[in-house]
Amino acid sequence: MPRRVVTIYSRKRCPLCDKAKAVLLELREEYHFTLEEVDIETSDELTERYGLMIPVVHIDGEEVAYGIVNKIDISNRLQNGAK
Template identity: 60%
Template sequence: MTVKINFYTRDRCPLCDKAKADLLEIREELPFELEEIDIETSDELTEQFGLMIPVVYLNGEEAGYGIIDKLYMRNLIRESSRLK
């Protein structure tokens, strides 16, 4: 089974842009499914994640939010890949 990342984001979010670039760079090394979700398409998501974005869920569990550490995220994805 493939590692799945849900990436909650919105327009005009520099932290989101940086986190997305980091995730895409990690994906060049470690394969995973990436679903990008714009929280502004849902009032519920905006309320849930509004001040936290970007938010990264790894296989259904919150893995990080705000400033996403690329090395930490790479290690989480690598470890999750081994467990699958």
């Protein structure tokens, strides 16, 4: 089975982003996924798309969470599949 990819869209100086990243790092120990972090400030398109929603979490390209990221919800998605 291919390794899952979890992407977090965030920006610097964002306390919610820091909390979400900590949750994902903790979950990565259990679910062994690849974690990618994208700074939305590197792209006008990403800033426009996610500026008010960050952090935004995608699993294998599917948006699964934004704002306050719930560890249990992400864990369930990783365990049961993102679809």
